[in-house]
Amino acid sequence: MASSSSNLISLKTSDGTVFKVERALAKTMKTVQAIIEEADANIYMIPIHNVFSHHMDMIIDYYKLSVAGKSKEFSVEKLDNDELKDFLLAVHYLNMEDLFEVLTQAVADRLEKKSVGYVRKYFGIENDFTPEEYAAIRKKNDWAFKGDDIEPEEDEEKQEE
Amino acid sequence: MEKLGDGIFPDEVVMQILARLPVKSLFRSKTVCKLWYKLTFDKYFIQLYNDVSRKNPMILVEISDSLLECKSSLICVDNLRGVFEFSLNFLNDRVKVRASCNGLLCCSSIPDMGVYYVCNPVTREFRLLPKSRERPVTRFYPDGEATLVGLACDPAFQKFNVVLAGSHRTFGHRPDGKFICLVFDSELNKWRKLISFQDEHFTHMNKNQVVFVNNALHWLTVSSSYILVLDLSCDIWKKMSLPYDPIYGAGNRTYLLELDGCLSVIQISEAWMIIWVLKDYWKDEWSVVDKVSLRCIRGMVPGIFPISQTSEYVFLATHKQVLVYHRRSQVWKEMYSVKYSSTLPLWFSAHAYRSTMFSCN
Numbered sequence: 001m002a003s004s005s006s007n008l009i010s011l012k013t014s015d016g017t018v019f020k021v022e023r024a025l026a027k028t029m030k031t032v033q034a035i036i037e038e039a040d041a042n043i044y045m046i047p048i049h050n051v052f053s054h055h056m057d058m059i060i061d062y063y064k065l066s067v068a069g070k071s072k073e074f075s076v077e078k079l080d081n082d083e084l085k086d087f088l089l090a091v092h093y094l095n096m097e098d099l100f101e102v103l104t105q106a107v108a109d110r111l112e113k114k115s116v117g118y119v120r121k122y123f124g125i126e127n128d129f130t131p132e133e134y135a136a137i138r139k140k141n142d143w144a145f146k147g148d149d150i151e152p153e154e155d156e157e158k159q160e161e
Numbered sequence: 162m163e164k165l166g167d168g169i170f171p172d173e174v175v176m177q178i179l180a181r182l183p184v185k186s187l188f189r190s191k192t193v194c195k196l197w198y199k200l201t202f203d204k205y206f207i208q209l210y211n212d213v214s215r216k217n218p219m220i221l222v223e224i225s226d227s228l229l230e231c232k233s234s235l236i237c238v239d240n241l242r243g244v245f246e247f248s249l250n251f252l253n254d255r256v257k258v259r260a261s262c263n264g265l266l267c268c269s270s271i272p273d274m275g276v277y278y279v280c281n282p283v284t285r286e287f288r289l290l291p292k293s294r295e296r297p298v299t300r301f302y303p304d305g306e307a308t309l310v311g312l313a314c315d316p317a318f319q320k321f322n323v324v325l326a327g328s329h330r331t332f333g334h335r336p337d338g339k340f341i342c343l344v345f346d347s348e349l350n351k352w353r354k355l356i357s358f359q360d361e362h363f364t365h366m367n368k369n370q371v372v373f374v375n376n377a378l379h380w381l382t383v384s385s386s387y388i389l390v391l392d393l394s395c396d397i398w399k400k401m402s403l404p405y406d407p408i409y410g411a412g413n414r415t416y417l418l419e420l421d422g423c424l425s426v427i428q429i430s431e432a433w434m435i436i437w438v439l440k441d442y443w444k445d446e447w448s449v450v451d452k453v454s455l456r457c458i459r460g461m462v463p464g465i466f467p468i469s470q471t472s473e474y475v476f477l478a479t480h481k482q483v484l485v486y487h488r489r490s491q492v493w494k495e496m497y498s499v500k501y502s503s504t505l506p507l508w509f510s511a512h513a514y515r516s517t518m519f520s521c522n
Contacts, residue, residue: 085169085170088174089169089170092171092173101177104174104177104178105181107178108178108179108181108182108186109181111178111186112182112183113186116189116190119190120194123170124169125194125197126194127193127194128194128195129192134192137191141188141189141191141192143185143188143285144184144185144186144188150185150189
């Protein structure tokens, strides 16, 4: 029973694993907190859709680090782009403010020097500019494309061949 | 709102990611698709971008290379990304940065005295201010240029004021004790003139460190016994007391900065840096928020100047370096160091800065 005297909340991930977490950690998940507040005394397990057990592992890691004042040590370097995307969406679903900021910054950092083509692929976006429109906007903002550390666009690479 | 991504990334998440991109990347992402192009003009997104960058204080410094004649460039140092070069060449003029406020810069033309620009170096937009009716050369005293230059940029209402103030001298006559103040209003695109009588003096740092809070511009004076205030809501000059007795403060150097939207004074003595904040502007209640030991940087203390800060960091400049002090961990770090000999010290033309997408047009 998730009674007020209990300090642990049970969360069930999409892959069926049950995590017993401290009430304080559950509080950082605004979605879960809302469910607890709305629930009657009979709720004993809160299902969290879109969140897998490997996400919960990382969430618990982050929580432990931030309680110890070491949140800067949390790293998502080992996650590939798709794993990072999934994790970000899980944290967004749970509405966890601090971790969400950390992850959006991590994604921004990964995209920072990438080409526009790469960014389109990452977000699954089609280029809906006509060649003329693209050329015009590109010309106006050409300064943003200059710099040795920036990944060149695909079309430019082809021109150099 | 239409979906920004492939349907998997909610719009809010996409915007939060874009808001954390550095300027160049953000401008490249304008070419991703039509919706993203429009996004960079979206009011909500601009507000979000500004809110995110508010947490990232920067310091803008002019570096002059004595080896390359008259070549000076700007660099920006921030805690997140380090040092990067900054260019104001989109103004097509040689300029000097006179004031910085909420992401906008006010620059004066070097070849053309009396010509001022207000620009946003991030978006590369700028406005050439109309010349005031006065012939500036014969009005300001002693050297024809305004003594005080202030920029009051209000992001909430998307407007700004530029203030040029100084002692007055009619052409051919001695100074008459009048203090002339010209105020530019960006909404009316006009200057207005205020005349008062005061005889104040300002050090170089006093002039550089103008702070805009509560719709008023604030400057410290040479005597450091009070803060001179120009209240822009009623065009009146006032005086504001400092948090400590000036006699007690003698021997300390005093600097005026902003801290998260509040007025802040930093006192530097041989061994300590004390940070004061005016938490309640109307009640005149100052409190000490930090007392920092300067033991680690003992040798640098006489030549160190605080330039910008947030509740987490303080940026300081010396003759050749930019340092950052992280308040929570009490760690000092060198962020930038001049590699060659420079004619002017870094602190001479250092300004607090943060990047915004605020439009000056």
